[in-house]
Amino acid sequence: MRLVCAASLGVWSLAASADAALDLQITNVRAASSAVVAVVDLRDLESDRFKTLLERGGTVHLRLQTELWESRPTWDRLVYPAAVRLLRLVRTRPGGALAAGGDITLTDQDGTVTSYPALPNPLPVTVRIGAADRLRADLRYYLRASATVGTIAEREIDSVGDAVFGRPEEASGLGSLGRTVFRRMAQLSDYLQSVTAETTSRNLTGRQLLGR
Amino acid sequence: MVLRRSLAALALASVVASPTVAAQDRVQTVAGEPAQIADVVLIGINELSRDVVAEALEVHVGDPVPDLALAAERVVRLYRRKDYSFARATAAFDATRGALTVTIDEGVIDAVEFTGVETTRAAVLASDYALRAGDVFQRRRASEALEALLAPTRGAIRPGRVARRGPDSPDDESEPAGRPPFEVVTRDGRRVLQVDLRTPAGTFRLVPDLGDREDWFTRVDGFVPSIGLGAAIYDQKRFNHAYVAGHVSLRTAERRGGYALGVERPFLSNHRVYIGGELYDLTATDDRWQATSLEASLGALGPRSSLRDYYRRRGVQVHAAVRAEPRLELLAAWRGERHEALDLESDYGFWNDDDPIRPNPPARAGRLNGIVVGASFNPLGFDRESLAATYQRHQLESPFGQGVAAEWAHDRLARVAWRADWTSELSPASLGGDFDFQRHIVSARTLVSLSRHQELRARGIVGWSGGELPPQRVFAIGGFGSVHGYDFKEAIGSRLALANLEYAFGWLSGLHAIGFLDVGRVTGGSGAAPWLKGVGFGIGLTRDARVDFGYKLDDVPGSLSVLVRLSRSF
DSSP states (O other): OHHHHHHHHHHHHHHHHHHTTOEEEEEEEEEETTEEEEEEEEESOSOHHHHHHHHTTOOEEEEEEEEEEEEOSSSOEEOSOOEEEEEEEEEEOTTSOBOTTSEEEEEETTOOEEEESSOOSSEEEEEEEEEGGGOOTTSEEEEEEEEEEESOOOOOOOOHHHHHHOOGGGOOSHHHHHHHHHHHHHHHHTTTTOEEEEEEOOOEEHHHHHTO | OOOOOOSSSOOEEEEEOSSOOOOOOOOBOTTSOBOBOSEEEEESOOSSOHHHHHHHHTOOTTSBOOOHHHHHHHHHHHHHHTTOTTOEEEEEEETTTTEEEEEEEOOBOSEEEEESSOHHHHHHHHHHOSOOTTOBOOHHHHHHHHHHHHGGGTTSSEEOOOOOOOTTOOOSTTSOTTOTTEEEEEETTEEEEEEEEEOOSEEEEEEEOSSSSSOSEETTTEEOOEEEEEEEEOOTTTOOOEEEEEEEEEETTTTEEEEEEEEEEEEOSSSOEEEEEEEEEEEEOSOTTTSOHHHHHHHHHTTOOOOOOOEEEEEEEEEEEEEEETTEEEEEEEEEEEEEEOOOOOOOOSSOTTSOOOOOOOOOOEEEEEEEEEEEEOTTOSTTSOHHHHHHHTTTOOTTOOOSHHHHHHOTTOSEEEEEEEEEEEEOGGGTSSOEEEEEEEEEEEEEEEETTEEEEEEEEEEEEEEEOOGGGOEEEOSTTSSTTSOTTOEEESEEEEEEEEEEEEOTTSSEEEEEEEEEEEESSSSOOOOEEEEEEEEESSSSOEEEEEEETTBTTTTOEEEEESSOOO
């Protein structure tokens, strides 16, 4: 039994360390000219296992999804469809050939290429969220951001079943343990493939966003 | 689909690649030589990389002019693969300049319409939907926005299942036409996105109910397999959905069944009033606040730890709740029920078979007629609760309050999460029961995020009573879930004061450390009533799972007690 407990602790610790590999922070949300733009700082992007992957000439993908929500007394409203930025990270030599030990090259979905001798930590990523004319100065907003490094992960959405019968967090029974274990095991099986982190900004008035 | 060929030296070709493409002639010069591409011009690209589109086009400078329809279709297929379901492209060749121009409409919509619901509802949904005229349609983002839009209806309005084909429907294999619930129709030259919805009458679920209502393993009932039923009957006008809850269990040790069957429905819109009632025969406990059902069941089954005391409760309860504002609820209930002691002691356990298990204190048997009043305040609001969670909270089975972890996990917006609960149970003899007591409990809990690696948690509970408290209603603290370092329920009495403080640092969703301090006192018991003071540290492996090393403050390290927790302390 002790062996089982020790093994379990090891599994949980390993899965837990996956959580620790990535962090993000929303540093700015504002309406620049006609568009709402957010800047998200990504920290610890180059964790040990992704660093090894890059050193071996592999490719790491980053998916950053941002959603601007209107804060309401009851249910909040999504203001724009989710904005997504995709970045591809590889190590390259001058000329663009993949190479271990070369610069880290970031290529976004627009084809823009940026190279760094070493990846900045934090790495600021700018996301265009939508047209500024949808914001109202008298309303309150907040930004949610989620980043996945490794593979492009599906976004979790509350299902209709959750809204009626309850979310896993609301349950305290054996079912909740099962869900937690399943989530952890899935995380573990995904360990070498992707890590996800989420964050939410504080509430901002439309006036603050519009800079009035 | 158009192909124009000039007999002069100037040749211009244009092809629209939607919805169907047929084989095309190649553009040729008068001399019959295949024209060559001197330049490739891509117009209208905003969503994808130009390099990606150019690669999909499979055309390079110096190549002969390709089949224009095929070139345009390659671009459209690329967009469809990326979920831009209503993208269109045209390809044209200017022989004078040798320029191949591909003009792309990525699927910009000119209007949004909702069908399948009443006109007024459709208008409200259209005004709240994140996708607007001028936006590019991408199915995935549109679906996510639709989920967010319909979430407040709790399933009363759902994406439609019936596909309708419009003239702009995509018809290639990668994007089957009319894939619900989205469709684009062209009306007066405008591309209108139609979102098909449906309004089901209700929803129903029957699942194993492992600990949500009764613990699935106890030392008085043994294994308790159970089935839970939940059904919502939708109110399409005000979304005041009725909720029916059921629970059937079998107590294997006693070979006796248990059940609960109730219903609840809200009324009004701005300040909802909930009315409901329930019939039940349950193995009940007052100790939900110290340990979760999972911990209590696993503790009893594994190391034979008794983390809850039980009694049998059967009768009827009717309740009402007023949501005075989204964050505040006032509650009241009338109970007419019979209490019985549960004397049977299961001796089953995976380990510690030789250790004596703490006996289940006998409850005082009798008829309880009582009124329960209370209030709950949660700054994050109650509106996001599921119908099942609201119903269960209204049963007033957690008089010591509820944690904020669920809200915290769901709403990461908050830097400070807290809630406060109050309940008063009044069971005077004048109501005709066998009991004569009153008990009042006020509790508050908070979680404060100090930084991304630090968190402060606190809980305070005060309770007092009058009359003659039965054993199943006395206050007790010590040990698991209250004051570390002491035996479980070491102090028992009729008045309670308890404060807990925890500081966590590290990766809060992963490996982190916790320091804690507990102070509590129960008075009105038979013996002395000292303050219990516990202190210690813990190692958290996730937000929930942790190992605590607790001591009595005045006996470190002699009083070490190690606890494994599968949920937050509070």
